[in-house]
Amino acid sequence: MLSILAARWRQGHRTLSFPKGAPTLPDRFxxxxxxxxSKCPTGCRQCxxxxxxxxxxxxxxxxxLDLGRCLFCTDCVEACPEGAIRYSQDFRMAxxxxxxxxxxxxxxxxxxxxxxxxxxxxxxSLKLRQVSAGGCNGCEADVNVLSTVVFDLGRFGIQVVASxxxxxxxxxxxxxxxxxxxALRKAYDAVPAPKIVIAVGACAISGGPYIDHPEQxxxxxxxxxxxxxxxxCPPHPLTILDGLLRLLGRLDDRRSGTH
Amino acid sequence: MTAEFGWLTLQNAVAASxxxxxxxxxxxxxxxxxSQTSAGWQVVALFGHLPEREAAVELYVILADxxxxxxxxxxxxxxxxxxxxxxPDCPQVHLFEREIAEQxxxxxxxxxxxxxxxxxxxxxxxxxxxxxxxDEEPQVGVIEFYRVEGDEVHEVAVGPxxxxxxxxxxxxxxxxxxxVFHLEISLGYQHRGVERALxxxxxxxxxxxxxxxxxxxxxxxxxAYCQAVEALAGCRVPPRAQVLRGVALELERLANHTxxxxxxxxxxxxxxxxxxxxxxxxxxxxxxxxxCGSRFGRGLVRPGGVAFDVEVARGTxxxxxxxxxxxxxxxxxxxxxxSPSVMGRFEDTGTLSLEIVEQLGLVGPAARACGADRDIRHxxxxxxxxxxxIPVSKAGSGDVFARAYVRWLEIQRxxxxxxxxxQMLVGGAARTAVPDLAADRLVVSxxxxxxxxxxxxxxxxxxxxxxxxxVVDPSFHNWMGLAMALRNQQISDFPLCNKSFNLSxxxxxx
Numbered sequence: 171m172l173s174i175l176a177a178r179w180r181q182g183h184r185t186l187s188f189p190k191g192a193p194t195l196p197d198r199f200x201x202x203x204x205x206x207x208s209k210c211p212t213g214c215r216q217c218x219x220x221x222x223x224x225x226x227x228x229x230x231x232x233x234x235l236d237l238g239r240c241l242f243c244t245d246c247v248e249a250c251p252e253g254a255i256r257y258s259q260d261f262r263m264a265x266x267x268x269x270x271x272x273x274x275x276x277x278x279x280x281x282x283x284x285x286x287x288x289x290x291x292x293x294x295s296l297k298l299r300q301v302s303a304g305g306c307n308g309c310e311a312d313v314n315v316l317s318t319v320v321f322d323l324g325r326f327g328i329q330v331v332a333s334x335x336x337x338x339x340x341x342x343x344x345x346x347x348x349x350x351x352x353a354l355r356k357a358y359d360a361v362p363a364p365k366i367v368i369a370v371g372a373c374a375i376s377g378g379p380y381i382d383h384p385e386q387x388x389x390x391x392x393x394x395x396x397x398x399x400x401x402x403c404p405p406h407p408l409t410i411l412d413g414l415l416r417l418l419g420r421l422d423d424r425r426s427g428t429h
Numbered sequence: 430m431t432a433e434f435g436w437l438t439l440q441n442a443v444a445a446s447x448x449x450x451x452x453x454x455x456x457x458x459x460x461x462x463x464s465q466t467s468a469g470w471q472v473v474a475l476f477g478h479l480p481e482r483e484a485a486v487e488l489y490v491i492l493a494d495x496x497x498x499x500x501x502x503x504x505x506x507x508x509x510x511x512x513x514x515x516x517p518d519c520p521q522v523h524l525f526e527r528e529i530a531e532q533x534x535x536x537x538x539x540x541x542x543x544x545x546x547x548x549x550x551x552x553x554x555x556x557x558x559x560x561x562x563x564d565e566e567p568q569v570g571v572i573e574f575y576r577v578e579g580d581e582v583h584e585v586a587v588g589p590x591x592x593x594x595x596x597x598x599x600x601x602x603x604x605x606x607x608x609v610f611h612l613e614i615s616l617g618y619q620h621r622g623v624e625r626a627l628x629x630x631x632x633x634x635x636x637x638x639x640x641x642x643x644x645x646x647x648x649x650x651x652x653a654y655c656q657a658v659e660a661l662a663g664c665r666v667p668p669r670a671q672v673l674r675g676v677a678l679e680l681e682r683l684a685n686h687t688x689x690x691x692x693x694x695x696x697x698x699x700x701x702x703x704x705x706x707x708x709x710x711x712x713x714x715x716x717x718x719x720x721c722g723s724r725f726g727r728g729l730v731r732p733g734g735v736a737f738d739v740e741v742a743r744g745t746x747x748x749x750x751x752x753x754x755x756x757x758x759x760x761x762x763x764x765x766x767x768s769p770s771v772m773g774r775f776e777d778t779g780t781l782s783l784e785i786v787e788q789l790g791l792v793g794p795a796a797r798a799c800g801a802d803r804d805i806r807h808x809x810x811x812x813x814x815x816x817x818x819i820p821v822s823k824a825g826s827g828d829v830f831a832r833a834y835v836r837w838l839e840i841q842r843x844x845x846x847x848x849x850x851x852q853m854l855v856g857g858a859a860r861t862a863v864p865d866l867a868a869d870r871l872v873v874s875x876x877x878x879x880x881x882x883x884x885x886x887x888x889x890x891x892x893x894x895x896x897x898x899x900v901v902d903p904s905f906h907n908w909m910g911l912a913m914a915l916r917n918q919q920i921s922d923f924p925l926c927n928k929s930f931n932l933s934x935x936x937x938x939x
Contacts, residue, residue, distance in 0.1 A: 173764065173767060174764060177701060177705070178701060180757070180760055181704075181757060181761065196715065196719045196722060197719075198718070198719070198721060198722035198737065199718065199722045200723065221633075222636075222637045242723075242727070244736060245633070248736075257722075301597075302594075302595065302596045302597055303597070304619050304620075304621050304935070305596065305644070305935070306641040306643060306644030306935050307596055307643060307644045307933065307934075308641065308645065308647070309644075310595065311644070311645055312724070314593075315711055317707075318704070318710075319707065319708050320708050320711055330593075330594055332592035345621065347618065347620055349548055349617055349618045349619070349620055350597055350619070353590055353597065353618070379634060379638055379641050380621045380622070380626075383621060383622045383626060385549070385621055386621055386622070403727065404644070406724070407711075
C-alpha cells in the first residue's frame with residue numbers, strides 16, 4: 171500500500187494545460203501543410219505525381235491540397251524542387267465540411283461550433299460511440315489516448331461509451347470496409363436523434379491509402395452524414411481534441427488568432 | 430534432413446532465383462512439410478499463387494528452422510482444384526489452408542474446419558471452394574459456428590463492434606454458466622484488399638500500405654518490406670540506417686508493451702499502473718515522433734534506409750527522455766508484481782501449454798511466455814541485429830502473468846539496446862538509392878515485431894514487379910492461441926486474456 175502511495179507521489183500530475191496553454195510538439199511534427207503557389211515553376215507537376223493518394227490537384231492558381239486525402243507523408247515535400255510545400259507546426263485542422271479540407275494558398279476555415287440547440291444538448295456532455303470500420307489501429311490508438319491522464323477527455327464532459335444507444339454520436343475511423351458497411355449503418359441507426367458523426371483520419375474521410383479499392387467505401391461520408399472531419403494519418407491526439415472542442419464551441423479563437 | 434528432400438535453403442532477407450525453388454508433386458510436398466514440422470520447423474507461410482497464363486494454382490511453403498537459422502522453400506501445383514489437407518497432421522497450417530481455399534477456390538480435402546476467413550470472392554472466377562455461384566456475395570460472419578449442445582449450454586455472441594475503442598471482429602462463446610467450453614473467432618471485417626493491391630508493384634502507394642497493414646506496427650512491417658525490396662534490388666543499406674531502423678523497432682516495442690501492461694492492469698481493476706502506463710506509452714510514442722514527426726513512425730523507414738537522420742543533440746535528448754520514461758515505467762510496472770490482487774488475477778489465468786504453442790505455431794511474446802525459445806532478432810538476425818544481440822526473453826507458466834512478464838523483460842532489453850546504439854551511433858549516410866528490382870526472384874523477409882514474427886514473401890515477375898506479395902502478420906498465427914487460452918476459463922476473464930495477446934484485426938484481415 172505504501173509503495174502504491176509512493177508511486178502516486180512520484181508519477182506526479184501529468185495532464186496537459188491545453189487548451190489554456192500552448193502544447194509542445196516535436197520539431198519534426200508534420201502539422202497543417204502550407205502551400206505557396208508563387209514558388210511553383212510553370213508546368214511543374216512533381217508534387218501531384220508522387221502523391222500516393224492523389225491529394226494534390228493543379229490548376230492555374232497552383233497546387234490545391236486535399237487534407238482529407240493527405241497522409242502527411244513527405245513524398246511531395248521531397249519531390250518539390252522549389253520548396254513550395256512544407257509542413258507547419260499547426261495541429262489545428264478540423265473542419266465542418268469536406269470542401270473546407272481542400273486548400274490552395276488560403277488559410278484553412280476551421281470547424282465552426284454546432285448550432286445553439288445542439289450545443290445546449292452536447293456542449294457540456296458528449297457521449298461518443300467509436301466504430302472502427304477498417305481502421306489500422308493508428309487512429310483508434312490516438313483516440314484511445316485521449317482518455318489517458320495526459321489529455322483527460324473527461325474534464326471536457328466528453329466520453330467514449332460502450333453502446334450506440336448510450337451515445338450522442340459516432341466517431342468513425344477507417345475507410346468503411348465492405349465487411350463493416352452493414353454494422354456501421356446499424357450502429358448509426360441505433361444512436362438516438364439528434365446525433366452527430368465525426369470522421370477521424372484520412373481513411374474515414376476519403377479512404378486514405380485504400381481510396382478506390384473495391385473492398386471499401388471511400389470513407390464514412392458514403393454511409394452516414396458527417397458533421398466534423400479530422401484529417402491526419404493518424405491525426406495527432408491534439409488535432410482530434412481541438413476538433414472536438416471546436417465543434418462544441420469550447421475554444422476561444424481570438425486567442426489562436428486564425429479567424 | 431534438408432538434403433533428403435532437396436529444399437531451397439534461404440537466409441532472411443536474401444533473394445534467390447525463383448527457378449531454384451523445387452517444384453514437387455503433391456505427395457512429396459506433403460511428406461516433406463510433415464516430416465520437417467514434426468522435427469520442429471515452423472511454418473512461416475503457406476500460400477497460393479496464380480502464375481500468368483496457367484490454370485493451375487501453385488502453392489508455396491516457407492519453413493523456418495530456428496535452431497539451424499535457415500529458411501526453406503518449396504512449391505507444388507494443385508491439380509483438379511483440390512489437394513490433401515495438411516491440417517489434420519499439422520495444425521499450424523489450418524488458417525493458411527482456409528486462406529488458400531478462399532482466395533483461389535481450391536479445396537484442401539479433409540480440412541476439419543474449412544470455413545471462409547475474410548469473406549471475399551475467389552480470385553479465380555468460376556472456382557469456389559464452397560461451390561457458391563458467381564453472383565452470390567459472401568456475407569461476413571455468416572458461417573456455421575461450432576456449437577456445444579445441451580440444456581444448460583448457452584451461446585454468447587460478441588461483435589463485430591466491441592465496447593471499447595478497438596477494431597471489429599466476431600467472437601462466439603459456448604458457455605456452461607460462467608465457464609467457456611469453446612471460443613470461435615470469426616474475422617474479416619477489416620479486409621481492405623492489401624495483397625491484391627500490392628500486385629504489379631512496387632509503386633507510390635506500396636510503402637503506405639505497409640505502414641498501415643497494422644498501424645501499431647508501422648516500423649515492423651515497413652522494415653520487413655524494405656528488407657525485401659533491398660534484397661530484390663541488391664541494395665546495401667548503410668549501417669547507420671540499419672541502426673536507426675533497429676532503434677525505431679525497439680521504440681515501437683517499448684510503446685506497445687508498456688501500453689499492454691497498463692491495459693492488463695486496467696482489466697483487473699488496478700488503476701495506478703493502468704493510469705501511469707497509459708501516459709508512458711505516449712511518452713515512448715513521442716520518442717518515435719522526435720525521430721520523424723510521427724508517433725507511429727510513419728515516414729521513417731524507407732527503401733534504402735531511413736528518411737530522417739539523427740543529429741547528436743537529437744540523440745542525446747532522446748536518451749534523456751528514454752531514461753526518464755524508463756524510470757517511471759519501472760516504478761509503475763513493479764507495482765504489478767508486488768500487488769497480490771493483481772497477481773491473483775494474472776496467475777493461472779488463460780494458460781497455454783508449450784505443446785499447444787508448438788502445434789499451432791504461435792509466435793512472439795505469447796509463445797515465449799510458454800517457454801518457446803524463438804525470436805527473429807536472435808535466430809534470423811537481419812540489419813543491426815546481426816551485430817547487436819538482444820537476449821531472448823522467456824517465461825514458463827504460459828498464463829496471463831507470463832505474457833505480461835515477458836513484455837516487461839523485453840521492455841528492459843529494448844531500452845538497453847536503444848541506449849547502446851544511440852550512445853555510439855555509427856557514422857555515414859542514413860539512406861542510399863535503390864536500383865530496380867531483379868526479375869524472377871523470391872525473397873523472404875522476417876522481422877520480430879512487438880507481437881512476434883512478421884513475414885513478408887515477395888515473388889517478382891519477368892519485369893521485376895511483384896507477381897505475389899504475401900504478408901503474414903504475427904496475429905495470423907496467434908488468434909487461435911487466444912481461443913485455446915479461453916478454454917475452461919470464466920467468460921469474465923475474456924477481456925484480460927484478450928489483452929494479454931492484444932492481436933491485430935487488420936493485420937489478420939489485410
